[in-house]
Amino acid sequence: MNMHKYEKIWLLFGTATLLIFLIVVGISAFYMGNQPPSCAVTLNPEKVHATAPFDDPGLKKIGDNEYQLTVVASAFNYDVGTDDKIVQIPKGATVHFNATTTDVVHGFELAGTNVNMMLEPGYISTYTNTFNKAGKHTLLCNEYCGTGHHLMSATIEVVE
Amino acid sequence: MMKVMKGIHSADAKLTMAHMYVAFFALLIGATAGLMQTLVRSGKVTLPAGIGYYQILTLHGVVLGLVLTTFFILGFLVATQSKTAGKYSSGERKWAWAGFWMMTAGVVTTATFILLNEASVLYTFYAPLKAHPGFYIGLALVIIGSWFVGFVIFHRHARWRKENRGERTPLLSYMAVITMLMWQIATLGVAATVLLQFLPWSLGFTETIDVLVSRTLFWYFGHPLVYFWLLPAYMAWYAIIPKIVGGKIFSDSLARLSFILLLLFSIPVGFHHQLTEPGIDPFWKYLQVVLTFLVVIPSLMTAFSLFATFEARGRELGAKGLFGWLKKMPWKDVRFLAPFIGMVWFIPGGAGGIINASNQMNQVVHNTIWVTGHFHLTAATSVILTFFGIAYWLIPSMTGRKLTAKMNKWGIIQTIVWSVGMAIMSGAMHWQGLLGGPRRSAYSEYAGNADTASWGAYQIAQAIGGSILFIGMIIMLVIFVNLAFFAPKGKEEFPIAVVGETSGTTPKVLENWKLWIGVTVALILFAYTIPFIDIIQNAPPGSKGFRLW
Ligand code: HEM
Numbered sequence: 001m002n003m004h005k006y007e008k009i010w011l012l013f014g015t016a017t018l019l020i021f022l023i024v025v026g027i028s029a030f031y032m033g034n035q036p037p038s039c040a041v042t043l044n045p046e047k048v049h050a051t052a053p054f055d056d057p058g059l060k061k062i063g064d065n066e067y068q069l070t071v072v073a074s075a076f077n078y079d080v081g082t083d084d085k086i087v088q089i090p091k092g093a094t095v096h097f098n099a100t101t102t103d104v105v106h107g108f109e110l111a112g113t114n115v116n117m118m119l120e121p122g123y124i125s126t127y128t129n130t131f132n133k134a135g136k137h138t139l140l141c142n143e144y145c146g147t148g149h150h151l152m153s154a155t156i157e158v159v160e
Numbered sequence: 161m162m163k164v165m166k167g168i169h170s171a172d173a174k175l176t177m178a179h180m181y182v183a184f185f186a187l188l189i190g191a192t193a194g195l196m197q198t199l200v201r202s203g204k205v206t207l208p209a210g211i212g213y214y215q216i217l218t219l220h221g222v223v224l225g226l227v228l229t230t231f232f233i234l235g236f237l238v239a240t241q242s243k244t245a246g247k248y249s250s251g252e253r254k255w256a257w258a259g260f261w262m263m264t265a266g267v268v269t270t271a272t273f274i275l276l277n278e279a280s281v282l283y284t285f286y287a288p289l290k291a292h293p294g295f296y297i298g299l300a301l302v303i304i305g306s307w308f309v310g311f312v313i314f315h316r317h318a319r320w321r322k323e324n325r326g327e328r329t330p331l332l333s334y335m336a337v338i339t340m341l342m343w344q345i346a347t348l349g350v351a352a353t354v355l356l357q358f359l360p361w362s363l364g365f366t367e368t369i370d371v372l373v374s375r376t377l378f379w380y381f382g383h384p385l386v387y388f389w390l391l392p393a394y395m396a397w398y399a400i401i402p403k404i405v406g407g408k409i410f411s412d413s414l415a416r417l418s419f420i421l422l423l424l425f426s427i428p429v430g431f432h433h434q435l436t437e438p439g440i441d442p443f444w445k446y447l448q449v450v451l452t453f454l455v456v457i458p459s460l461m462t463a464f465s466l467f468a469t470f471e472a473r474g475r476e477l478g479a480k481g482l483f484g485w486l487k488k489m490p491w492k493d494v495r496f497l498a499p500f501i502g503m504v505w506f507i508p509g510g511a512g513g514i515i516n517a518s519n520q521m522n523q524v525v526h527n528t529i530w531v532t533g534h535f536h537l538t539a540a541t542s543v544i545l546t547f548f549g550i551a552y553w554l555i556p557s558m559t560g561r562k563l564t565a566k567m568n569k570w571g572i573i574q575t576i577v578w579s580v581g582m583a584i585m586s587g588a589m590h591w592q593g594l595l596g597g598p599r600r601s602a603y604s605e606y607a608g609n610a611d612t613a614s615w616g617a618y619q620i621a622q623a624i625g626g627s628i629l630f631i632g633m634i635i636m637l638v639i640f641v642n643l644a645f646f647a648p649k650g651k652e653e654f655p656i657a658v659v660g661e662t663s664g665t666t667p668k669v670l671e672n673w674k675l676w677i678g679v680t681v682a683l684i685l686f687a688y689t690i691p692f693i694d695i696i697q698n699a700p701p702g703s704k705g706f707r708l709w
């Protein structure tokens with residue numbers, strides 16, 4: 001098969017760029033730990049309310065400006081442990097999100113942050129984020145879950 | 161009476177047209193639903209008569225993503241196969257008709273249950289949302305029917321090889337085989353989940369369903385699905401557009417090689433749609449990300465070939481300099497303009513795809529309306545404008561009519577209207593997605609915070625774009641009806657380009673199907689076996705069904 005000289009250069013350049021790109025992505029993932037949420041811990045989806053920590057959703061302080069936020073999603077609600085669905089965290093706090101669903105697949109997206117994961121029945125989803133700016137972030141569902149899908153929300157408020 | 165002059169054997173032309181009627185009817189229904197979605201999302205309109213947003217969104221996804229595309233593609237492949245490999249035997253034609261009627265019956269069944277509000281589960285039908293069994297039965301019929309048509313395409317190709325031993329097969333016939341091979345191998349996944357998981361579960365034979373297994377099987381199919389839309393567009397770009405511009409195919413062997421690479425790297429990559437899911441090991445996610453990106457190589461080959469063809473033709477016509485060819489292209493010929501604009505849209509579309517698949521960056525855009533903006537560029541613009549570009553000559557060529565200067569002009573207007581509408585709608589979707597706006601969502605004010613409130617303006621822009629697109633759809637349908645029923649009788653060219661002198665010989669190995677199917681299967685097993693065993697072994701208790709609409 002004959003290839004035009006320019007085409008060889010073009011493909012060589014393209015393939016080299018691709019390789020560099022994949023290596024960068026790989027180093028970021030496996031050396032720097034920037035992995036997508038892949039917790040792979042399971043639980044019984046019908047016994048969520050009886051399984052720790054989901055038997056007691058909400059914010060817990062676990063260290064110096066470090067928190068764990070446990071959230072139980074269900075159609076069409078996020079149980080974040082407060083009645084007004086507002087969770088306040090201090091600026092600079094590191095929060096470990098811990099979430100699951102009691103029924104169908106839901107999304108777990110905190111607008112304006114990189115917290116974005118799928119909640120699937122039987123699995124626990126986890127992700128950690130540090131909040132360095134004050135303000136309100138809306139937690140919302142970005143996977144279709146039924147007629148009330150667009151009504152699921154809560155607020156994470158980062159306070160000074 | 162004038163003799164009807166069709167581009168292919170008239171019994172085959174009838175078969176193609178049957179597919180086209182369904183495809184363009186789907187366009188009417190789907191784009192109307194699309195307009196309503198954008199209007200609802202603007203916050204200014206509510207749907208009448210108790211129709212649900214997610215009901216019409218399910219309709220939109222099924223009718224455009226699955227019906228329009230599959231029917232158009234099969235009709236187009238049936239025609240190119242008949243044109244390049246020769247007419248079908250009457251036996252082949254019967255099987256193809258059986259496939260067509262099965263698919264059509266499937267579409268009617270599925271659509272009925274969506275309209276009855278028994279299946280508002282969206283076109284991805286993620287478990288454990290449980291639709292009426294009729295919804296899944298209809299989908300299964302569409303898939304199985306498409307296999308019949310696919311086997312007819314394979315059979316015609318094999319027959320050509322027997323009749324012409326040792327000769328190089330026609331390029332378009334070869335490409336049709338690769339396209340259908342990809343489809344048949346990929347649909348095994350969705351057929352497995354529908355027939356073995358969803359159907360028994362929705363009929364009540366099984367109590368629970370393994371959600372992650374069903375999602376993994378779905379996405380094993382879902383990514384090659386988008387390449388199944390793209391390959392017929394590539395067929396036109398490689399082997400038809402050169403003829404329309406008056407040039408030749410740049411290289412027969414490179415065209416075949418790029419199709420082989422697309423086959424290999426389109427299937428073992430479904431995890432890139434599942435990057436943010438909890439149940440899959442990050443190593444295997446990354447591995448499939450690497451395989452995903454290997455399609456960059458055939459994509460670069462394609463871009464090179466296309467522009468080489470244009471430039472060579474431009475120089476033949478006396479163009480000078482790097483971009484001189486641009487002045488020599490037949491801009492006023494809609495058969496060229498529409499697919500060319502489609503190609504141009506593929507540049508930002510492809511760039512967006514690179515972002516989506518980038519392991520970590522995916523988390524920024526996953527399930528935001530950015531993704532919807534992305535595939536309205538790639539599928540609903542690049543691919544669809546190319547399909548429209550094909551329709552302008554294929555329909556009259558099948559019905560023994562002519563594309564008139566007037567319809568050509570309307571086609572040019574259609575291309576511009578669609579591009580403008582999509583630029584506005586898709587642009588606003590991309591932007592809103594970057595700000596976090598979710599996809600698959602009716603209008604909502606959420607908790608009333610400032611972040612979500614800032615999305616309103618983008619949703620209004622989407623409604624403006626959607627309205628322009630709706631007009632574009634109407635123009636297209638008028639052209640279609642004209643070309644199918646009213647245009648003057650005559651012989652419209654069925655353009656097939658020939659290979660250029662510089663193309664060189666084509667290595668025999670490219671036609672060694674045992675080898676390529678073997679490599680495809682090996683790659684799939686490599687990418688899926690271990691994680692799939694993992695998923696099954698570590699599975700949580702299954703889920704019972706929910707009806708939440
Ligand atoms: C008049 C033209 C069109 C308009 C106004 C339109 C509008 C829309 C809108 C607003 C959405 C997103 C809704 C949401 O996420 O809540 C959507 C989704 C979608 N569109 Fe279109 N669209 C058009 C044409 C097309 C075409 C031609 C195709 C296919 C080739 C297509 C395929 C899809 C698919 C597959 C979805 C995803 C559905 C889902 O998320 O379940 N659309 N469309």
Ligand SMILES: [Cu+2]
Nearest residue numbers: 141143145149
């Ligand atoms: Cu939801």
Ligand SMILES: [Cu+2]
Nearest residue numbers: 382383432433
């Ligand atoms: Cu994909």
